[in-house]
Amino acid sequence: MSKKTRRENAILASPMVLFLLAILGFPTVLSIVYGFSETSFETLTRPEFSGLANFADVLSDPTFWQAAWFSLRFGLITALLQCALGLALAVYLAPLVERHGWTVAVLIIPIMVAPAMMGLMYRLVLHEFAGPLPHYLYAWFGTAPSFLGPAHVFKTVVLAETLQWTPFAFVLFLTAYQAIPSELREAAAVDSARPWDVFRHIEWPLMRPTLYVALFVRFIDGFRVFDNIYTLVGAGPGGSTTSMSIYIYESFLRRGEIGKAMAAAILLFLTAFLLLAFGQRLTKGRTE
Amino acid sequence: MKHLSILRGGVAALAIAAGGMAQAEVTVLGWPGGPEEAALRAVTEVYNAKPDLAEENKVELLFTSRDGFFDKLQVDLAAGSTAFDVNLIATYSIGRYAPFMEPVTLSDQAGAVFGDTVLKTMQFDGQQYGVPTDLSLxxxxxxxxxxxxxxxxxxxxxxxxxxxxxxxxxxxxxxxxxxxxxxxxxxxxxxxxxxxxxxxxxxxxxxxxxxxxxxxxxxxxxxxxxxxxxxxxxxxxxxxxxxxxxxxxxxxxxxxxxxxxxxxxxxxxxxxxxxxxxxxxxxxxxxxxxxxxxxxxxxxxxxxxxxxxxxxxxxxxIHGLGLGLNKAAENKEGAIAFLQWLSTEEAALAYAKAGGAPGLAAETAAKLAADRPDLVQVGEYASTYGFVMNGGTSExxxxxxxxxxxxxxxxxxxxxxxxxxxxxxxxxxxxxxx
Structure with missing residues (x-):
């Protein structure tokens, strides 16, 4: 890249960089200051530097590790489920979508609903006495599982997240699927290739980079989940549905442990950043 | 030039209006929705209709949403917000808000109207931080x-x-x-x-x-x-x-x-x-x-x-909801006058008749026996069985x-x-x- 090109790039990028600094810079700096300080609501304007004490507090807190484990499991399982279902739907429904483009708009309706609203909706739908699902299960089978009870709550929140965000993965895979040159499929048809072989040897390799992107986007989104779980079941009995974001929220606003909450937020950010960097490297390695 | 004059005039009018608003009322941040809001609106009308009440001490109500109310209030109080002179408090959060509030002196009638058990639901470190408006048990x-x-x-x-x-x-x-x-x-x-x-x-x-x-x-x-x-x-x-x-x-x-x-x-x-x-x-x-x-x-x-x-x-x-004085209030005098009136029998009865649930002493509750028999039961249970755990009002x-x-x-x-x-x-x- 020439010196002139670099200068032009810097000039062109500067408005966006300045915008990001203005919007994100202040809260970021404040979070870092609070993360390294003894701060409460009474001392918001005069935090006292406490070094790494907040980080030590966070790392020695069993609830933090419980939340981290929950987020990791939740992020991984939901990302895998959404990508598997999204990919299957994209491949299966591609011919239909090609003829009736409007079907995509119908299929992606769930992602247009605010996650918090989705949580509230499930809270109503799954309630044993007010919800239609348990009502009909009782009417037809004389029993219904306790969807939000301790035994099933994790499966329920995973299912709720999967149902809402699978359409996102579907759109990504559909776009990738539709971008595959038709000549390749036509050439395979001339060679009498079966549909499974076409998928396995032509479509799948070409869609793999999209899979990595989808997996990472969905994993990060699942890892930092907050709204739908919080409105549906809160932190869960014994903290069993406490995600990292819920842990930070409760530390900050419910317990007033501002420094500790900010330290946890910084750790969450670093984890997400490292995972993203690792993912990008992995994706790059697989696609080169 | 003409446009500039109009603009200047508009800005000046807005400034006057804003300045006037800042001093012309006592702003009360109440508990939104439900009977508490309806009752507070009703007693505010009674208070504002008093002939001897100065215009600058009339009460203006402010309601947000119940979702995260106490968290938002915490942040507002900690930031020294002047958006309200009087704010809601609850027994279990008085200690948390006390550093940003001022104790209040209630009317002479307060003891007889509410009784000691109920007044204590609004106390922290031996000081009265609010007027009890609603009692929960x-x-x-x-x-x-x-x-x-x-x-x-x-x-x-x-x-x-x-x-x-x-x-x-x-x-x-x-x-x-x-x-x-x-x-x-x-x-x-x-x-x-x-x-x-x-x-x-x-x-x-x-x-x-x-x-x-x-x-x-x-x-x-x-x-x-x-x-x-x-x-x-x-x-x-x-x-x-x-x-x-x-x-x-x-x-x-x-x-x-x-x-x-x-x-x-x-x-x-x-x-x-x-x-x-x-x-x-x-x-x-x-x-x-x-x-x-x-x-x-x-x-x-x-x-x-x-x-x-x-x-x-x-x-x-038992715990109470009540109203107390924001330390950063801009109209403290008006706010204190409103809080003192709110702790009188006149206000408590009006609040109860409008659907609120104040914890009233037996004698006061008896005056409402026909309209609100449930308040008699609440008052009786509060004074007979009510308790607050040791540390229940701490920060x-x-x-x-x-x-x-x-x-x-x-x-x-x-x-x-x-x-x-x-x-x-x-x-x-x-x-x-x-």
């Missing part, structure tokens, strides 16, 4: 038709005794709910649960709202209190790891394990628990007094009495409830044992209340 709600049928049927009584013998180790007999101990409450819950008694007319004997939520601990802790439990002793030692808490927690756990409360109730809060009772599939429950009209409307044979007794007697958690009281909610719900849901739950609770409370 707990009732035992039960289906009178089911109890009557049980008491009239000898075979049912025998079955009840057998169930009590099997699960509680003693052959208890059915009683009227007003005479229940917590053991009777458990026995009744088991008898009316189809998982224990397939012939039960209801699916569940009770519903315990056990979401990991601080308010649910308020509903629960009358139970250990009646066994003599408390948060701290007089020396400041944490005392939750006690026989009282162990007994109450174990009895509740028995109800979860035997299916006497809906299995989803570990995700229930107020609304879900009410919906369960309203469906007709629950025989009895302990719930806030605010649910009385809703539950009675849903199940016409609903009766109410004070929560069951333990060896130390009957107890009900970290809400966090204590949070810690208990996390640990106790974990025990009930089976994610940890009782010893671990109590050990963790003690550790958390020791840190919070040190």
């Amino acid at each position: 707990h009732f035992l709600y039960f289906r009178q038709d089911l109890i009557d049928a049980l008491l009239a049927d000898d075979a049912a009584k025998a079955k009840y005794a057998a169930i009590a013998q099997e699960h509680l180790g003693k052959p208890l007999e059915p009683k009227a709910p007003a005479d229940w101990t917590w053991e009777d409450f458990v026995a009744n819950a088991l008898y009316f649960s189809q998982s224990v008694n397939p012939d039960s007319p209801t699916r569940y004997g009770t519903v315990i709202q056990a979401k990991n939520l601080l308010f649910n601990m308020m509903v629960f802790h009358s139970w250990p209190r009646s066994y003599g439990g408390n948060w701290m002793d007089d020396a400041g030692n944490i005392t939750v790891d006690s026989e009282a808490y162990r007994t109450a927690l174990s009895q509740a756990k028995l109800l979860f394990d035997l299916g006497a409360t809906p299995p989803d109730s570990t995700s229930y809060e107020y609304a879900e628990a009410n919906a369960a009772y309203a469906s007709g599939q629950v025989a009895a429950m302990v719930q806030w007094n605010a649910a009385a009209s809703e539950l009675t409307a849903a199940q016409a044979t609903t009766g109410t009495t004070a929560p069951p007794a333990g060896p130390d007697g009957k107890f009900t958690h 970290k009281a809400l966090s204590v409830y949070e810690a208990q909610a996390k640990e106790f719900t974990g025990y009930w849901a089976g994610t940890q044992d009782l010893d671990t739950a109590l050990k963790n609770t003690t550790a958390a409370m020791t840190e919070l209340l040190k």
